Amino acid sequence: MIKKEKITDKKSALLQATLTLVNNHGFHNTPMSKIAKLAGVSPATIYLYFENKQDLINTLYLEVKESFSVCAFEGYHEEMSVKKGFELIWFNIANYKLNQINEATFLSQCDNSPMIDEAIRIEGLKHLQPLLNLWEKGKKEGIIKPLSDYILYAFTIYPLSFLLEMQDRDIYTLNENVKTKTFQAAWDAIRM
Amino acid sequence: MIKKEKITDKKSALLQATLTLVNNHGFHNTPMSKIAKLAGVSPATIYLYFENKQDLINTLYLEVKESFSVCAFEGYHEEMSVKKGFELIWFNIANYKLNQINEATFLSQCDNSPMIDEAIRIEGLKHLQPLLNLWEKGKKEGIIKPLSDYILYAFTIYPLSFLLEMQDRDIYTLNENVKTKTFQAAWDAIRM
Amino acid sequence: MIKKEKITDKKSALLQATLTLVNNHGFHNTPMSKIAKLAGVSPATIYLYFENKQDLINTLYLEVKESFSVCAFEGYHEEMSVKKGFELIWFNIANYKLNQINEATFLSQCDNSPMIDEAIRIEGLKHLQPLLNLWEKGKKEGIIKPLSDYILYAFTIYPLSFLLEMQDRDIYTLNENVKTKTFQAAWDAIRM
Amino acid sequence: MIKKEKITDKKSALLQATLTLVNNHGFHNTPMSKIAKLAGVSPATIYLYFENKQDLINTLYLEVKESFSVCAFEGYHEEMSVKKGFELIWFNIANYKLNQINEATFLSQCDNSPMIDEAIRIEGLKHLQPLLNLWEKGKKEGIIKPLSDYILYAFTIYPLSFLLEMQDRDIYTLNENVKTKTFQAAWDAIRM
DNA sequence: AATGAATGAGAGTTCATTCAT
DNA sequence: TATGAATGAACTCTCATTCAT
Structure with missing residues (x-):
């Protein structure tokens, strides 16, 4: 033991x-x-x-990505309405990125460089599936714009990476009030 | 000579x-x-x-950033309406990122890694000033949400980096029609 | 026990x-x-x-060398005629080298590299004494050329190492018929 | 220059x-x-x-092998009789091995270990072709025993490696007189 | 007697940078 | 201005050996 x-x-x-x-x-x-x-x-x-340095990085990446996913979908279940579900997930992710700064920064670095093997990166992507399903539902219900998932992601989740980086460099920090307004921007970007 | x-x-x-x-x-x-x-x-x-490798990279970064800025504000003048001005700049940037792939990819790489000296990075940011001025005007006129420039940037310009990367990896490509819809998302995100 | x-x-x-x-x-x-x-x-x-890696190798060397010697002189007794005795020993060794490939290859490797401590190597040589005695007798009887034991060894036994290596690399294999002719070459080399 | x-x-x-x-x-x-x-x-x-350590060794091997071949066939021409030709080559090689000790020892080490890439080793073998041709002729003329080249080599040239090693370790040294007698042994081994 | 975990020392190799020309 | 040759320092990784249990 x-x-x-x-x-x-x-x-x-x-x-x-x-x-x-x-x-x-x-x-x-x-x-x-x-x-x-x-x-x-x-x-x-x-x-x-x-096994080697690459394996060390890959392992770390998958482990952090896993912890990220767990956070991202905490409290989420598929019966939720599209808006409620998206709101929950968005705030989960935002809180992860702005609080678990180290982990989030690391993921950002990995996702934006050839540092991680492509195969591992793809494995890490699977975790987002529930969000993609939610978007699918939203598009069918006419609540969300009929855009590719890549675009929806780019205008709702990806911007958080930028804000994380600003915060990490002590350039700009979001408080709770602003976070809510920021969510509104994300939602406005993709809602019909 | x-x-x-x-x-x-x-x-x-x-x-x-x-x-x-x-x-x-x-x-x-x-x-x-x-x-x-x-x-x-x-x-x-x-x-x-x-002087050394770092200086080489820094110089290249500033040069490319300069060429980027020239493109970004081509045809823009301050008398334009907020919406028209933003539209022009957004499409300029989108076209730069999706057409001048090499330069855009390089900038993306630099902006997302500690490869560029902080001082140089800040210098590179100055080029965006006209856009920040435009947003200021928009906020005053009640056309644009009263959010920090960082947030406005995060939800309008920064997403293009993600799309560029997707295109660079042959995962997803934007055609002209989709590009227009994508602009709509960016505009919806920040307009009142 | x-x-x-x-x-x-x-x-x-x-x-x-x-x-x-x-x-x-x-x-x-x-x-x-x-x-x-x-x-x-x-x-x-x-x-x-x-004690350590070297000791492990040394021990193995002496053990294999011992098993080799046992084979080499199986059925041999000093009353045999020089030719008969030499023939017996030569075929014993040839069969060992060409059949007990693993052991023979190992000995070959050891004998041709600084992998074995000199002192140990010398100890391993003692096992050949009966063959040296036989040659001594042969020289006295005028049956074998009056050459140093080193030369006799070089032209009768040592060549088998080369043939072993060829066989090990699947380049050339001796059958029984050829083996007999090969013995003739060895014998011709040293007989008066 | x-x-x-x-x-x-x-x-x-x-x-x-x-x-x-x-x-x-x-x-x-x-x-x-x-x-x-x-x-x-x-x-x-x-x-x-x-390029790397292996390339360094390979290069050295081929260079030394080349110098060896030049020595081995110095003064040799195909019109020589089989015996005279063989004698010349044998003494050339013997002198090389017993005088150019460093080079010869190195070749011996290489030939008896997996230290040299197989492809390079094969390239190095080509140099012996004139000797093989000579043996072919000798076999046709009924002067040399009808044995595989590998066996002929094993009982004439290869033994010199053993003698070289003995000399290198200061165990046994050949003088000119003995060298002649040793040649006789080599020749007796393969002549009809 | 037996072990799995741990390691210091050293291997081959690369590279930003310098120097003699 | 321009260079090819040269290098010291640092890198990743391996392995014979030891130590706590």
Whole structure:
């Protein structure tokens, strides 16, 4: 029992260290040696838990993406109305991005660079399916504009990445009041 | 005169080579030696025109950003109505992003990574001033929602980066008809 | 008793694994971890039976060399005539090299590389003493050319290593008929 | 001109250093860093002249093999009688192996290990063709035993490798007189 | 006796940058 | 101005060996 916990300890210490360092310096400016040092292990130890640097990043990506998805759809069920459902999901995502800053920043970096293997990236995309289903329903009901999912995503969820980045750089911070107004913009963009 | 042209030749050959290589392989997978080879010069020559790799990237970034700005505001003058002005600028930017794919991809890469020095990035932002002025006017006239410029940007211009990336990866392509509908989404997001 | 057998079990499993792996991948491409895995034990266990990698190899070398010697002189007794005795030993060795391919290949590899400690190598040579005695007798009787044992060895036994290697690489295989003719060559080389 | 000589200088210094170190410590105990040090250059410089360690070894192998072939067939022409031709070649090779000890030892090591790529090894074999032709002629004339070239090689040329090794280890040295007698053994092995 | 986890030392290789010409 | 040659520093990754259990 103690043993297993310890193992998990080291593996997650490594993942955590990677998250921090990649966020602050980028993938290519994060040598394995620094990850090891921050995690408090020897560089060689990394290779007990991960095949190589790419595998380490991929694993971290999928793990964070998973935690993101869980947050994104928390409290959501398919019987909800389109608007209510979308509102719930949007705020879930917004809160994740603006509160879990480290994780969100990391996902942003990954999604905007060839740092993650294409196959892994695609695997990570599956998590959004419920949102796509919701949009489908909304389009059928004439509530949402008949646009490609890519466009709907681009004008509702993707903008949050920009706001996250602004917040991360201490340029601009959203408070709760503004967040509600921002949701209105997102909803106006895609509603009929 | 001839001499100066020649110099310019080499410098811009280097910038062009950098653009191509960074786009295709990323900043850290683009060694100076390859840039030199593609530009047809010796690695040492790069250092006659640029201080170091970072300076080369910064210079390229500012140059491309400048060309982007010129496009963005082509045909625009401050007497235009808010809606007309915004429409013009939005389509200018959309066309730039979807047609000048190389330049746009490069800007996207830079804006989404710590590859560009913060100071330089801020300098690049100044170019958008006319758009910010337009929004200011729109807000005063009650045409545009009273939101921070960052939010307005996030929900109108920034989404184009996502669509550019989709197009770049051959996942989704916008035709003219859809582009018009997409503009509608952007406008709906920020109009009162 | 059971205990001792078990120990022997593990030790010989390790030796066997080493033989296989070194034959297939060479000394330096055979990590201790792979030896352990193939033998079904932990890497640390190796060090209960052997001081280090070098000791493991040395031990294996001497063991195989011993089995080789047993084969080489099977059925031989000093009362035999020089020719008969030499013929017996030569065929014994030839059959060993061409049939016990794994062991023979391993010996060949060891003998042709600085992989084995010099002291150990010399110890392994002692096993050939009966053959050297036979040659001594042959020289005295005027049946065998008065050449150094090194030369006699070089032109009778050593060539078999080359043929073994050819066979190992599927380049050339000796059948029984050719083997007899080959013995004739060996004998002609050293007989008066 | 000076420049080209310098280039050749460094490349051949590297090849020479490799020869020495591989001879003394084996391929896998010869790190690139030591090769560089012995050649008086930086490790990175090696990669200006060779693709990687394997390429360095391959190049050296082919170069030495070439010099060996030149020696082996010096003074030989196809009009010679079988015996005279064989004698010439055999002594050429013997002298090479016993005098150019470094080169010969290196070739021996390469030929007896998977250190050289198979394709390169095959390329190196072509050099022996004149000897094979000579044997063919000898077999037709009924002067040489009708045995496979592999066997003829094993009992005439290959034994020299053993003697070379003995000499290299200061165990046994051939003088001119003995060398002649040794030739007799080689010739007796394959003549009718 | 036996182990899985852990590691320090070192391997091959790359690259931004410099220097002699 | 322009260069090809050269390099020191740093990278990722491997492995013989050890240690706590």
